[in-house]
Amino acid sequence: MAQKYEVDDTGEIEQFCIKVRKKYIELKDKENLNFLYAWRSELKLEGPRIIRGSVSKLPSRDRDLYGLDVRVEICAQSWEQMSNKEKAKLCYHELSHIEIEYPEVIDELSEEDKKPKTDNEGRVCFRLEHHNIFIGRFKAELKKFGLSEEEDALRKFLNKVNKKFKK
Numbered sequence: 001m002a003q004k005y006e007v008d009d010t011g012e013i014e015q016f017c018i019k020v021r022k023k024y025i026e027l028k029d030k031e032n033l034n035f036l037y038a039w040r041s042e043l044k045l046e047g048p049r050i051i052r053g054s055v056s057k058l059p060s061r062d063r064d065l066y067g068l069d070v071r072v073e074i075c076a077q078s079w080e081q082m083s084n085k086e087k088a089k090l091c092y093h094e095l096s097h098i099e100i101e102y103p104e105v106i107d108e109l110s111e112e113d114k115k116p117k118t119d120n121e122g123r124v125c126f127r128l129e130h131h132n133i134f135i136g137r138f139k140a141e142l143k144k145f146g147l148s149e150e151e152d153a154l155r156k157f158l159n160k161v162n163k164k165f166k167k
């Protein structure tokens, strides 16, 4: 791969995204958006971790010109080494960053009648969400000072999740 970024014309990323979107109801409404799936050949790091994927909202001008709303970018090297289950998990993760916005009156409507909010030019309104679990700490710091109340609650939550998935 010579270029840093390439459109995924194999359709592989899309296949996985469609699969998880169909399987998990919480992702279903992402079908209201049009996606650009792309490979990134360069390794990017966030601290010690390889960034395996990312999502970004395309600028309004590009959304109008290309009819595409969101870019899903996947690290090609990481993808190659992943199992199908890991690929699906990564796609689930990336799609979870997208939060489609709905009009206020939505509560009275059934799931099927839910129509996303659109802006004055008719584009579907959505925003990108940050991760809702975050530990920005140093090992030495934790060893010295222990967990905060919030981190202890997180620990309990993680234990519970772990128990559920342990064979």
Ligand SMILES: [Zn+2]
Residues within 6 Å of the ligand: 093, 094, 097, 131
């Ligand atoms: Zn993420």
